[in-house]
Amino acid sequence: EAGVAQSPRYKIIEKRQSVAFWCNPISGHATLYWYQQILGQGPKLLIQFQNNGVVDDSQLPKDRFSAERLKGVDSTLKIQPAKLEDSAVYLCASRRPGTGFYEQYFGPGTRLTVT
Amino acid sequence: SQQGEEDPQALSIQEGENATMNCSYKTSINNLQWYRQNSGRGLVHLILIRSNEREKHSGRLRVTLDTSKKSSSLLITASRAADTASYFCATDAGMNTGKLIFGQGTTLQVKP
Numbered sequence: 001e002a003g004v005a006q007s008p009r010y011k012i013i014e015k016r017q018s019v020a021f022w023c024n025p026i027s028g029h030a031t032l033y034w035y036q037q038i039l040g041q042g043p044k045l046l047i048q049f050q051n052n053g054v055v056d057d058s059q060l061p062k063d064r065f066s067a068e069r070l071k072g073v074d075s076t077l078k079i080q081p082a083k084l085e086d087s088a089v090y091l092c093a094s095r096r097p098g099t100g101f102y103e104q105y106f107g108p109g110t111r112l113t114v115t
Numbered sequence: 116s117q118q119g120e121e122d123p124q125a126l127s128i129q130e131g132e133n134a135t136m137n138c139s140y141k142t143s144i145n146n147l148q149w150y151r152q153n154s155g156r157g158l159v160h161l162i163l164i165r166s167n168e169r170e171k172h173s174g175r176l177r178v179t180l181d182t183s184k185k186s187s188s189l190l191i192t193a194s195r196a197a198d199t200a201s202y203f204c205a206t207d208a209g210m211n212t213g214k215l216i217f218g219q220g221t222t223l224q225v226k227p
Contacts, residue, residue: 031213042203042217043158055212091158095213101146102213103160 002026004107006092012113018080021110024073025094031055033104034067034077035091043091049075079112087114121204121218129226134191136221138204139184145209147180149189152220153200161189161202166209194225 005024013019025032030051035043046065047057051072060067064083069075079086089111093104122137138147149161164171164180164187171178177190191198201222205215 033214040219042205042219044217045214048212048214050212056214093158101163101165103148103163104213104215105160106150106158108157 004092004094004105006090006107006110008110009108010111010113012115013082015084015114016081018078019082019112020076020078021090021092021112023075023077023092023107025075025092026096026105028096029094029105030072030097031095032069032075033093033095034075035093037089037091037109039088046077082112082114084114087112121202121221123221124219125222125224127224127226128194130194130196132194132225134194134198134223134225136189136202136204136223138187138189138218140187140204140206140216140218141185142206142208144182144206146207147178147187148205148207148215149176149178149187150203150205150217151200152203158203191223194223196225196227199223199225 007022032049034046036046037043046060047067048055049069052069067077089109091109092107095104096102120139146165148163150158151161152158162173162178164178175192180187201220203217203220205217
């Protein structure tokens with residue numbers, strides 16, 4: 001089966017600019033996650049969707065970050081305006097539906113550099 | 116916030132040796148998972164151990180879980196250069212959301 005797709009793979013922007021990332025999860029995976037991974041750290045969950053509804057966005061900086069998953073399939077994460085500290089890899093992951101013991105499948109990530 | 120702390124932060128061994136990484140966490144869990152990350156393949160799931168399990172094996176991997184000590188260990192036996200990567204533990208608190216909290220990771224270098 002095809003994996004989680006993300007684009008772009010790399011993005012360089014100046015501070016105060018805006019940027020958007022796209023993710024297409026594995027077909028049939030109802031749960032989608034966006035993570036931020038700063039160099040040298042583990043991934044930190046930003047937002048979790050179940051179909052097109054938000055399950056958890058407690059760690060999303062809502063003054064500058066937004067995310068949507070309108071049709072319950074692909075998703076976009078936007079940063080506006082970007083700050084230097086937003087430089088990180090943004091990972092998208094998906095998980096099969098249900099409450100069983102399931103792992104997450106990760107995309108290759110988008111490496112963002114804010115200058 | 117990060118729940119897990121991993122030890123050591125970095126580990127360097129020779130090919131053929133065993134590598135052991137430890138993970139400690141703070142709150143009750145439903146299951147604990149280990150992931151590997153390298154530049155070539157991104158973040159990949161390795162193994163999942165449920166809270167009622169104490170040990171699990173998968174190929175050259177052995178994971179233990181001690182819920183009384185809130186700790187887990189990952190053992191890679193007969194390591195290979197291809198095992199060079201960062202390894203992360205991730206805890207699932209079991210809120211039926213599948214939400215994972217990742218540790219800081221252990222960077223493993225296996226020298227040929």
